[in-house]
Amino acid sequence: MLDKIKDFLGVDIKENKYKKADDTTFGKISNFKTPDEWVRSTCGYCGVGCGLYIGVKNGKPVYTKGDPAHPVSKGTLCPKGLTEHEMVTSDNRVTTPMIRKNGTLQAVEWEEAFRHTSDKFKAIQAQYGKQAIACISTGQFLTEDFYTLGKFVQLGLETNNYDGNTTLCMASAVMGYKQSLGSDGPPASYEDFSHADVILLIGANIADNHPILKLHSAKNKKITGKKPTIIVIDPRHSKTANMADIFVPLAPRSDLALINGxxxxxxxxxxxxxxxxxxxxxxxKTFRKHIMQNYP
Ligand code: SF4
Incomplete structure (x- = not known):
C-alpha cells in the first residue's frame, strides 16, 4: 500500500529495485539480483571466449559479470555476454520440440518429435534415394557433437553428404593465413593492440563486433603513454570510424587497389x-615488379 501511495504521489524512487548490496566477490552490485553463489564459466557466443561468472539465485541464473582474472577479457563483457543469464529464462525460448500442425507450431513430446523426424527422413530417402539428404553442421559444436553427428549422418542416414561451417568458414581462413603469413592462425595477439603505435583496421568494425579488441586498444595510452594512431578503412562510417584519427571511406571492392597503392x-x-x-x-621480386608496373 505504501508503495502505491508513493507511486501515486510521484515520490517512489524504486529504492528496492535499484539499491545496491555488498557482494563478497564483486563489491557493490544490484540488491534485488544478489545471487546465492557465483559459477565461473566461459561465454560461448563468439570465438573470443570471455571469462564470466553467472550469479545463481534460487537455482536460476540472475546476473552475469566479467571474470577479472581472465587473460583476454579482463573482467569486461560485451552486451551479449552481459545478458547471457537472460537467455536461459527468456519467455520466448523454445524449451520443447515443436511440430507444425495445421499451420500452427505446437509443443510435442520428444518421442513424437523423434518419430516424426525419422518418418520424414525415411520417406524422402525411400522416394529419392539415400543421397537425397545432406547435412551442414554449425561451427558452435564441440568435438563430441561433431563425432555423434558424423556417425548419425554416415551410419544412420547412410550418406556422405556432410559438411560443416568449420570447412566452409575456418578452413578458407586457415588457407589464407598459411599462404600469406606462413602460419595457420593470426600472427598477432590481443596484447599487440595495447602496445601498437598505429592500428590499421580494414573492414573491421571492432566497436560493434569485437568490443574486446576495442578494450585492448583503449588501454594502449595507459600502457604506452601516448594514444596510438587509429586508421579505419571502411566504405561505411561505422562506430569504429568515430574512434579513428584517419578515416578512409573507400569505395566498395577497392581495398586491394588501396593496399597495392x-x-x-x-x-x-x-x-x-x-x-x-x-x-x-x-x-x-615478382610482387615488386607487379606493383611498380601497375600502380598507382
Ligand atoms: S566478445 Fe561478447 S559474445 Fe564474444 S565471448 Fe566476449 S562477451 Fe561473449
Missing amino acids: LCYIIMEQGWEDERFIAERTSGY
Missing part, C-alpha cells in the same frame, strides 16, 4: 624493410 608508395620511397622481407617472405 600503399605498397607502391613504400617501394617508390624506399621505405621497405629489406632485411625483414629477405628473412620472412618469398616471391618479393
Whole structure:
C-alpha cells in the first residue's frame, strides 16, 4: 500500500529495485539480483571466449559479470555476454520440440518429435534415394557433437553428404593465413593492440563486433603513454570510424587497389624493410615488379 501511495504521489524512487548490496566477490552490485553463489564459466557466443561468472539465485541464473582474472577479457563483457543469464529464462525460448500442425507450431513430446523426424527422413530417402539428404553442421559444436553427428549422418542416414561451417568458414581462413603469413592462425595477439603505435583496421568494425579488441586498444595510452594512431578503412562510417584519427571511406571492392597503392608508395620511397622481407617472405621480386608496373 505504501508503495502505491508513493507511486501515486510521484515520490517512489524504486529504492528496492535499484539499491545496491555488498557482494563478497564483486563489491557493490544490484540488491534485488544478489545471487546465492557465483559459477565461473566461459561465454560461448563468439570465438573470443570471455571469462564470466553467472550469479545463481534460487537455482536460476540472475546476473552475469566479467571474470577479472581472465587473460583476454579482463573482467569486461560485451552486451551479449552481459545478458547471457537472460537467455536461459527468456519467455520466448523454445524449451520443447515443436511440430507444425495445421499451420500452427505446437509443443510435442520428444518421442513424437523423434518419430516424426525419422518418418520424414525415411520417406524422402525411400522416394529419392539415400543421397537425397545432406547435412551442414554449425561451427558452435564441440568435438563430441561433431563425432555423434558424423556417425548419425554416415551410419544412420547412410550418406556422405556432410559438411560443416568449420570447412566452409575456418578452413578458407586457415588457407589464407598459411599462404600469406606462413602460419595457420593470426600472427598477432590481443596484447599487440595495447602496445601498437598505429592500428590499421580494414573492414573491421571492432566497436560493434569485437568490443574486446576495442578494450585492448583503449588501454594502449595507459600502457604506452601516448594514444596510438587509429586508421579505419571502411566504405561505411561505422562506430569504429568515430574512434579513428584517419578515416578512409573507400569505395566498395577497392581495398586491394588501396593496399597495392600503399605498397607502391613504400617501394617508390624506399621505405621497405629489406632485411625483414629477405628473412620472412618469398616471391618479393615478382610482387615488386607487379606493383611498380601497375600502380598507382
Ligand atoms: S566478445 Fe561478447 S559474445 Fe564474444 S565471448 Fe566476449 S562477451 Fe561473449
